[in-house]
Amino acid sequence: MTHKTIAILITASLLGGCATMERPANAIGSQYAPQQVEATGEGFRSCHATMTPADLLAGGQVASHMFASTPDLLASGDRVRLKVAGDEDSLSRTYVLAANGTITLDGRVTILLAGRSIVEAERAIASELVEAGLIRGLRNSVRLQLLELGGISVAVSGAVFEPGMIRVGERNPETRGVNLSNSDSGDSNANRSLTTTLRAAGGVRPDADLSAVYLVRGKQWTKIDLNGAIYGSAIEDIALTANDRVIVGSRACFQDDLVKPSQITAPGIRVYMSNLSRPASNNASSAINRDATNLPYGTRLSQAMVAANCVGGSAMNAARKVVLMSRNPISGQSVVIQRSVEKLVRQDDRDGRDPYLMPGDSLACYDSFAMNMRDVISLVGETASPYFLLKNLD
Known part of the structure; x- marks a missing residue:
């Protein structure tokens, strides 16, 4: 076998691993957003109204409005202050609603206050105390004040x-301390x-x-x-x-309008990034840190690519590939999307192919074909050099 034939065989075998990576496969129906499909304009399932459970x-x-107009209802952990006319330290004191939503007066009268407004709770206490014979049924003899609403x-x-x-x-304890030292009645x-x-x-x-x-x-x-x-x-x-x-x-x-920070959506999301492409050999040199992986809700793949330093650099490595690993929030199925970095940057249909990032998504960048070829040529040289050296010595 000639030296040229050996070199060709080695090169061919290594080039097999340099071919363009296989496109990720996904289960049917796992792609939940229009931006995740391969070609713009593909049909996608339509929205429908929600049926009452x-x-x-x-x-x-x-x-x-019946619930909206309801005053705050007491719950376990809330603090109230009870004042009984003619009483100084037996019944009149501050109470914390127990885990079952009750308070115990004078060590013997247990009253359920959870789920009641402060006015309803005051009436319930007055009724229980009169029934127990601890007070007379005089008007305004019992006053209940709200001190603090807990969790x-x-x-x-x-x-x-x-x-x-x-x-x-x-x-937190500091806020609770201020509330308890405040003489004002009520809390929000x-x-x-x-x-x-x-x-x-x-x-x-x-x-x-x-x-x-x-x-x-x-x-x-x-x-x-x-x-x-x-x-x-x-x-x-x-x-x-x-x-x-x-x-x-x-x-x-999938509704694009809902993917942004608001009163009812997450203000930010945590994503996971990996950029081991050249010239970076590790994530630290790619400047991927906590600030880069904590992104506003509504961030798209193209913006995350910039945060991961996948965009730009040498012309040889500009044609990188990026892979987005997500999970269908409706069905729970995993979804893997592959995009060409340069196409996503330069083509005019980028918005239709640029997926939104969801909480917990991951993305990784891969080297371009040119950089893979460079590594193959370098590996061929490193592999063939000892053979040719020994042949020359023979």
């Missing part, structure tokens, strides 16, 4: 990124609201039906329209209480 139909529907647990389900039991309204906890709860649940997904957000309280429920949070009009940001349920309907389609 079957388990709510048996309950009593009320108008949303509450709310069940969130439907088209949100992180459904489950969500804890909202917790306060803005974090015990519907919009804050949705943000705490990861924000609404791009498929959410904002005209069909359901709030369930006891045996009553209401349907709320939160489109104003996206389009800049007034909404009913209802104050919630413990054990409320929030259900966000889904239109089963």
